Amino acid sequence: MNKHKFIQQRRPQWKRFEEFLYGTSRKSLSKLEAEQITEFSRLLREVSHDLATIRSRGWGHDLISYLNDLVARGHNLFYGAPPSNLSVFYRYVSLEFPRLFRANIGYFLTACLLFFLPLGISWYVVQNNPSLASRVIPEEIMSRFDTMYSDHGESDPDNASEEDSESESEGRSSFGDERATMAGFYINNNVGIALKCFALGILLGIGTVYTLLFNGIFLGAVSGYVISQGHGERFLSFVISHGSFELTAIAVAGGAGLMLGNALIHPGQRTRFQSLQVRGLEAVQIAGGAAVMLVVAALIEAFWSPSDVSPMLKYSVGSVLWLIVFLYLAFAGLQSDETGETAAQPGPSEKPGELPSA
Structure with a gap:
């Protein structure tokens, strides 16, 4: 299968998974219906497989970056747990930002x-x-x-008068x-x-x-x-x-x-x-x-x-x-x-x- 045909066949699934991410990014995954969670899991596996395929064939940095972003976000959403605010900040500073x-x-x-x-x-x-x-x-x-x-001038402390010391201090x-x-x-x-x-x-x-x-x-x-x-x-x-x-x-x-x-x-x-x-x-x-x-x-x-x-x-x-x-x-x-x-x-x-x- 060539690159053009592969992209044509798989693009609808990528778009569906991207829409899924936009729709669930602000909600807990556990609150979704069972059918939605099943679909999300299936799409995550399929997009991961597509990413590996494209990487192995060297079909373009932009396409790899696009799918890698989807997989990373999907993985974080599926396996991540909501941590405390302090732990979020610590993780951000120590890990995510660098x-x-x-x-x-x-x-x-x-x-x-x-x-x-x-x-x-x-x-x-x-x-x-x-x-x-x-x-x-x-x-x-x-x-x-x-x-x-x-x-401001410096004076020798051994020979400085009291007035000189006050002036130096000021x-x-x-x-x-x-x-x-x-x-x-x-x-x-x-x-x-x-x-x-x-x-x-x-x-x-x-x-x-x-x-x-x-x-x-x-x-x-x-x-x-x-x-x-x-x-x-x-x-x-x-x-x-x-x-x-x-x-x-x-x-x-x-x-x-x-x-x-x-x-x-x-x-x-x-x-x-x-x-x-x-x-x-x-x-x-x-x-x-x-x-x-x-x-x-x-x-x-x-x-x-x-x-x-x-x-x-x-x-x-x-x-x-x-x-x-x-x-x-x-x-x-x-x-x-x-x-x-x-x-x-x-x-x-x-x-x-x-x-x-x-």
């Missing part, structure tokens, strides 16, 4: 290219030519950064207060960037691409400008820790936005509305993971980044946090990946017949 992230890592890598490459280029250009910063950064923000990272307090104020700016700014990166994906991904490019250039210009003014150590020691979660979350949200755009441009076997429903749900879940990462970044930024510890300690902690983010996204839920892949493959008892040879 698994979905890796399954769609191509979007993330594209978002990284669109965000980190302009960031690095503008950083280098502005650091070597600070006069260009005014073309990207408003004067008001530049003056705020100058105030935030300006030196200077440190002022510097800490200014950093706390700017922490709010960082949080609001980067959360806003992440939300825009995701939500503007509905504009065929164009809005996401623009947001990533623009904000990569802006953040790079800010970094280059502050360092060019001689505040590199203070700036880098401040951002290195929370930046691991914050900047990565922006790229993750950007990848989710690109998923929305691609769902509309390449719906595959579905209508555009159906594609947006299915792929959009995955994109929302990935964007939710980015939101969790931003919350972690905000906590680090509020309680650790402004702390009065040595820059070397901050660099060490920041390096560890970057490693943690990498390991989390690369390996968290890896066992779930293997289990999910196994579940999507039809077992011997599920096959209505032997697979045809490739």
